[in-house]
Amino acid sequence: MASHTLALENYEDDLLARLYDSEYDSFDEDLSFYQEHLVPGEVLELACGSGRLGARLAVAGRRVVGLDLSAAMIRRARKRHLPLPGCEWLLGDMRHFDLGRLFANIAIAFSGLGFLVDAPDRRACLRCCSRHLRPGGRLILDLLPAGAGGTDGTLAGGSIRDPVTGALFAKKTRITREPEIVTIRYCWQSEAMTLTQTLHLKKLTRAQIEAELEEAGLFALEYYGDYRSNPLTDRSPRLLIVATTSKADAA
Structure with a gap:
């Protein structure tokens, strides 16, 4: 069980930047x-x-x-x-x-x-x-x-390892689609902590x-x-x- 939760609205956190990099680089x-x-x-x-x-x-x-x-x-x-x-x-x-x-x-x-x-x-x-x-x-x-399609719901994103600490984070993504806005809620969870982030994307x-x-x-x-x-x-x-x-x- 995670010991604490950190909610983030952008990529100002170094850990979140590393996790993003590990997933998308x-x-x-x-x-x-x-x-x-x-x-x-x-x-x-x-x-x-x-x-x-x-x-x-x-x-x-x-x-x-x-x-x-x-x-x-x-x-x-x-x-x-x-x-x-x-x-x-x-x-x-x-x-x-x-x-x-x-x-x-x-x-x-x-x-x-x-x-x-x-x-x-x-x-x-x-x-x-x-x-x-x-x-x-x-x-x-x-x-x-x-006109981009897709369905709402929660997607399992597999696991991402922090390249600095070696901690393994399980990722889940929840997507909510409205006519003009897609809301994306990310959650990364390790044994020690949980990171959450909410982004809004204009169609x-x-x-x-x-x-x-x-x-x-x-x-x-x-x-x-x-x-x-x-x-x-x-x-x-x-x-x-x-x-x-x-x-x-x-x-």
């Missing part, structure tokens, strides 16, 4: 999509976490700047990927940042923008993207589409995100429904958008 199904659709030049990844995607892009020869609101995630990215040339990991809020330079590419992977459930927050983020994207550059968004339609992009001075070039670049349909599992700075290019 091996995920690379989206890598080929970014390699195909990024233009030559530097990549700014927002909500970069511990560097799962950015580090892989750096290994492939890209210069990458990663920005995340979680100090624990940035500490982990700096520690794990320090030997990689061409990587920079910055602490910052993707709704309000000014890096003083332009980028050829900006990426917000793994539903990162969707965790900004309030439209003013998403608009603020996209305005920052517009100010940091060079003319003709690419913004790539990976979102959960409004977006193509029309919604297109309007928010255009308000920020950005324009959708292409839409895809999965990481294999298949066309977007009503049954697609992902809403992947490649956007740019020029309305003429998007026409």
Whole structure:
């Protein structure tokens, strides 16, 4: 039986950052999509976490700047990927940042923008993207589409070992789907403690995100429904958008 419970709303806790990293760092199904659709030049990844995607892009020869609101995630990215040339990991809020330079590419992977459930927050983020994207550059968004299916309920997530202490945590995930919001409740339990976390994810339609992009001075070039670049349909599992700075290019 766990001796105490810690409820967390973000990834500020170092243990939670390590558990997240242990579970998701091996995920690379989206890598080929970014390699195909990024233009030559530097990549700014927002909500970069511990560097799962950015580090892989750096290994492939890209210069990458990663920005995340979680100090624990940035500490982990700096520690794990320090030997990689061409990587920079910055602490910052993707709704309000000014890096003083332009980028050829900006990426917000793994539903990162969707965790900004309030439209003013998403608009603020996209305005920052517009100010940091060079003319003709690419913004790539990976979102959960409004039509995404799935059922409510509790899922057993197996076991995850803390790479620092060796403690084994059993994970359960409870998902509640509403028309526009998916609520995800995580629970990690070891012999010594229980960690819980609740996240809210906004499901977006193509029309919604297109309007928010255009308000920020950005324009959708292409839409895809999965990481294999298949066309977007009503049954697609992902809403992947490649956007740019020029309305003429998007026409």
